[in-house]
Amino acid sequence: MPIFGKQDVQTAATRAPLMSGFDTDVWELKNAEILHLAFEVVEAPAEWLVPPAFHPSIPPYAALSVARFPASPVGPFMLAQVRLVVRAGIRPRGYLLGAYTDSEKAASELRARWGFTVGVGTLTLQSRHDRVIGTVARGGQTILNMELENPEQVSGSDVTYLDSLHLARVVENGKETSLIVQIDPEYVFHSAQRGKPHLISLQSDAWGADGKLQCTNPMHATFCRCDTDLPKLRFAMDPLVPVTQGSRRLAA
Amino acid sequence: MKFGIFYELSVPRPWDQEAERKVYMNALEQVRLADELGFDQVWAVEHHFLEEYSHCSAPELFLTACAMQTKNIHVGHGIVICVPEFNHPIRIAERAAVLDILSGGRLEFGTGRSATWTELGGFRANPDETKKSWDEFVHCIPKMWMQERFSYEGRYFSMPSRAVLPKPYQKPHPPMWVAVTSPGTELDAGDRGIGSLGVTFTSFAEQEAKVKEYRRRIQNCNPVGGFVNNQVNTVNFLYCHEESETGTKIGMRMIQYFNYLAAQLDMAKEAVPTKSYPSAGLLPSLRRQASSPGEQAKAPEGIAVGNPAHLINELRKWEACGVDRVNFLLNAAENIPQEQVLNSLRLFAKEVMPAFADSRARAAAGGSR
Numbered sequence: 001m002p003i004f005g006k007q008d009v010q011t012a013a014t015r016a017p018l019m020s021g022f023d024t025d026v027w028e029l030k031n032a033e034i035l036h037l038a039f040e041v042v043e044a045p046a047e048w049l050v051p052p053a054f055h056p057s058i059p060p061y062a063a064l065s066v067a068r069f070p071a072s073p074v075g076p077f078m079l080a081q082v083r084l085v086v087r088a089g090i091r092p093r094g095y096l097l098g099a100y101t102d103s104e105k106a107a108s109e110l111r112a113r114w115g116f117t118v119g120v121g122t123l124t125l126q127s128r129h130d131r132v133i134g135t136v137a138r139g140g141q142t143i144l145n146m147e148l149e150n151p152e153q154v155s156g157s158d159v160t161y162l163d164s165l166h167l168a169r170v171v172e173n174g175k176e177t178s179l180i181v182q183i184d185p186e187y188v189f190h191s192a193q194r195g196k197p198h199l200i201s202l203q204s205d206a207w208g209a210d211g212k213l214q215c216t217n218p219m220h221a222t223f224c225r226c227d228t229d230l231p232k233l234r235f236a237m238d239p240l241v242p243v244t245q246g247s248r249r250l251a252a
Numbered sequence: 253m254k255f256g257i258f259y260e261l262s263v264p265r266p267w268d269q270e271a272e273r274k275v276y277m278n279a280l281e282q283v284r285l286a287d288e289l290g291f292d293q294v295w296a297v298e299h300h301f302l303e304e305y306s307h308c309s310a311p312e313l314f315l316t317a318c319a320m321q322t323k324n325i326h327v328g329h330g331i332v333i334c335v336p337e338f339n340h341p342i343r344i345a346e347r348a349a350v351l352d353i354l355s356g357g358r359l360e361f362g363t364g365r366s367a368t369w370t371e372l373g374g375f376r377a378n379p380d381e382t383k384k385s386w387d388e389f390v391h392c393i394p395k396m397w398m399q400e401r402f403s404y405e406g407r408y409f410s411m412p413s414r415a416v417l418p419k420p421y422q423k424p425h426p427p428m429w430v431a432v433t434s435p436g437t438e439l440d441a442g443d444r445g446i447g448s449l450g451v452t453f454t455s456f457a458e459q460e461a462k463v464k465e466y467r468r469r470i471q472n473c474n475p476v477g478g479f480v481n482n483q484v485n486t487v488n489f490l491y492c493h494e495e496s497e498t499g500t501k502i503g504m505r506m507i508q509y510f511n512y513l514a515a516q517l518d519m520a521k522e523a524v525p526t527k528s529y530p531s532a533g534l535l536p537s538l539r540r541q542a543s544s545p546g547e548q549a550k551a552p553e554g555i556a557v558g559n560p561a562h563l564i565n566e567l568r569k570w571e572a573c574g575v576d577r578v579n580f581l582l583n584a585a586e587n588i589p590q591e592q593v594l595n596s597l598r599l600f601a602k603e604v605m606p607a608f609a610d611s612r613a614r615a616a617a618g619g620s621r
Binding site for chain 2: 061085155159194220
């Protein structure tokens, strides 16, 4: 049987958001811009970032993204995410370690509706002729600085975005419990580029990784313009039980 | 219709000192029995770094052991990775020729390019380039075998005039194949006059369409080698038991475990945005049908698990699709005890093979050339 994650979920849940429930409206996010980089990570420490419900992928890798959403129900906002790719049974998923947005209003909605562990920071996303640059700063200190170098056009069908898993807290039957919700957006691509991934800096402690996320072998970088969404929640999982036994459907 | 066996050599954790040896020794015992029972080919993959799923990184060594312990069964590279970071083409030609000599001309030479980032990234190979390097290798290797001396200036390797030695025992060279994972690779096989070695599971309708197009293309092929190999192999699972329910239950448990292990790997398509890998690879359609290793499920269409009557029925459908040979995976991570695997092989040979005796005789008379 493949290795299971070793995360101390109880400790991790102390920084997870309290969701208002599972019934949320869909947010349509038109004309989004998403810079996405992937790097393999050192295996042994990364196993401590994966809940026991999941397997680290072989090899494990991190998915880093900075996105701009020019229109949403709370106005324009940016969102950066650091996720660790895992296997939920047989499904590849990105397990959210931490996120930042530039909008207080968006942050509170993202926490309550979709269980984002998200803070507020200063985000930038710049597309130049020879590179696309994404940065995140918190309290004046840069905590993520990454680039896609030498962009070239590809088809949107060549790009794979994985669905996300968010550790969150929720009150059910009068009792607060920790669980994982799945976020599975749709994408309609207007354009897509790929290039060489270049990670200039990543302060993993600022993303809830406590020094356990060490990026190594670069895999890919993409920059896409697309319509996407934050969907209704469909699945929730027990973080401590193998996902094949601990999943439940939330909505049709 | 002919039948072969196919090895990934899956090794479950924990990996104690005996774990890998046990898998290899069990496989060799199965190969010896398969040879006695009339299976006509044994194939072994080349995979690297695929934890638990496949510990078969040096198939030429395993296949040499198979050849030394058997009399008739052909030994198949299923496949050699034709990517320069993995294998130099001269070394591929040399090793394959030695295996053909040692086996007395029983080598089937399968080629391919890897479908996982786990492997491609491990060797720092560029996924964009693998199809092109495969094409260059399959054009050059038969010339290394057929020409006394060979020289070449190419994109992925170059060499001055040298005699690549030894030459294969089979003349002009062993039958060549390509692993068909991505859509369209069967057309590449047809255009080059080489056999289609199916390593993913498809529906009957899809397989029939693929075979039809392959047969059409190969009639006007420009062969890379000294002859055309126009055969179509496909892969399947095998668990044969007198009782339908038991056969299905044990067989499906193996299949689901196998697919669960495959799903843990990073597929090239997931890891890299490239047109070079349009599909997920490694039995993706089967993986869709298996959700957990413990789940009990009905056998999907065309899968050879169950009782002999059911297997005959399903294999007849593959035959009707135009498939020449079905290669079976017999176990996954030792999920089925060895004695049961051997009994499954024996029962298949006794009850199922005779139903295909006529077509086997026809296929043997036609050969692969």
